[in-house]
Amino acid sequence: MSKPRILLTRTLTPRAHSRIVNDSRISLVHWSEPGAIPPEKFREMIKGVDGAIVLLTEKINADVLQAAGPQLKVISTVSVGYDHISVPDVKRLRPDLKIGITPDVLTDATAELTVGLLLATARRFKESLDIAKSGKWGDWNPQFLMGTQISGKSIGFFGFGRIGQAVAHRLKGFSPSRMTYFSPSPKPDAEKSLGAFRESSIEQFLGASDIVIVTCKLTGETRGIFNAKSFGLMRPGSIFINTARGGIVNHMDLFRALESGPLGSAGLDVTDPEPFPADHPLLTRPNCLILPHIGSATLETREAMADLAVSNCLAGVFGEELPAPVHF
Numbered sequence: 001m002s003k004p005r006i007l008l009t010r011t012l013t014p015r016a017h018s019r020i021v022n023d024s025r026i027s028l029v030h031w032s033e034p035g036a037i038p039p040e041k042f043r044e045m046i047k048g049v050d051g052a053i054v055l056l057t058e059k060i061n062a063d064v065l066q067a068a069g070p071q072l073k074v075i076s077t078v079s080v081g082y083d084h085i086s087v088p089d090v091k092r093l094r095p096d097l098k099i100g101i102t103p104d105v106l107t108d109a110t111a112e113l114t115v116g117l118l119l120a121t122a123r124r125f126k127e128s129l130d131i132a133k134s135g136k137w138g139d140w141n142p143q144f145l146m147g148t149q150i151s152g153k154s155i156g157f158f159g160f161g162r163i164g165q166a167v168a169h170r171l172k173g174f175s176p177s178r179m180t181y182f183s184p185s186p187k188p189d190a191e192k193s194l195g196a197f198r199e200s201s202i203e204q205f206l207g208a209s210d211i212v213i214v215t216c217k218l219t220g221e222t223r224g225i226f227n228a229k230s231f232g233l234m235r236p237g238s239i240f241i242n243t244a245r246g247g248i249v250n251h252m253d254l255f256r257a258l259e260s261g262p263l264g265s266a267g268l269d270v271t272d273p274e275p276f277p278a279d280h281p282l283l284t285r286p287n288c289l290i291l292p293h294i295g296s297a298t299l300e301t302r303e304a305m306a307d308l309a310v311s312n313c314l315a316g317v318f319g320e321e322l323p324a325p326v327h328f
């Protein structure tokens with residue numbers, strides 16, 4: 001019997017990469033050039049494989065599923081988010097296809113980055129670094145680079161899943177005045193352990209938060225939900241943080257809300273598109289700190305994500321249950 005063929009669209013972190021490369025039960029097809037696999041190459045290389053280990057950069061849609069062929073058993077993405085995979089196309093064309101993701105293993109790293117981004121935004125790291133480098137650092141001045149502190153502030157979580165709750169656990173130590181969340185489903189355990197409560201309307205949620213932290217999924221409902229209207233409902237001087245997906249935010253509306261109010265500052269680890277154009281007006285705003293999607297980027301976490309993605313793919317090609325499947 002021939003060995004299952006697996007497509008790997010990038011070189012993984014060292015331990016996980018060596019695990020898949022040295023698995024003698026499978027035959028590996030590897031895109032080893034630097035950068036993301038071009039879409040036409042992807043469609044070509046996925047043809048005839050039994051499983052594919054992919055990244056956020058690979059769009060899985062009807063074209064790709066058709067190019068792959070009916071023998072494809074599993075798509076395993078090295079990410080917890082799977083908005084790059086068209087669920088309607090999978091349901092329509094390949095309802096039997098298994099999809100694997102990497103939840104839990106990246107929660108701590110992403111929560112730590114979110115807290116860091118909030119602190120850096122609230123305490124004006126971007127302007128501070130620019131001034132430290134520019135030679136414009138004058139005498140000590142009581143009103144120099146004053147920021148906002150977290151203690152005593154009201155923090156609102158837009159989306160309150162694993163990552164949102166892990167951020168809330170960390171921020172509890174900063175003594176916020178209160179923590180609220182906006183989510184389609186109530187989270188009674190988190191409410192108990194965190195003392196957080198659920199706001200039932202987005203108007204109330206936004207109007208009651210000094211700090212809004214976005215950690216929800218990108219879906220048809222959340223795409224573009226942070227726009228001129230929702231920013232207009234936020235408190236004057238409030239802080240907006242997004243470590244979920246760029247598509248949740250209208251970036252020109254965010255630019256205007258940072259320029260003319262009501263927002264005080266914003267910290268983004270995700271943008272739409274990615275990479276974010278270097279000439280985008282948002283990058284000129286001193287009160288907007290943008291990171292290049294590094295939420296899960298620690299060696300420990302990236303190894304754990306890649307390892308789980310390898311396990312998902314191997315399970316899929318050998319007809320076993322995936323350790324971390326998407327349940328449609």
Ligand SMILES: O=CC(=O)O
Nearest residue numbers: 078079080081296
């Ligand atoms: O953004 C990263 C992920 O979804 O894992």
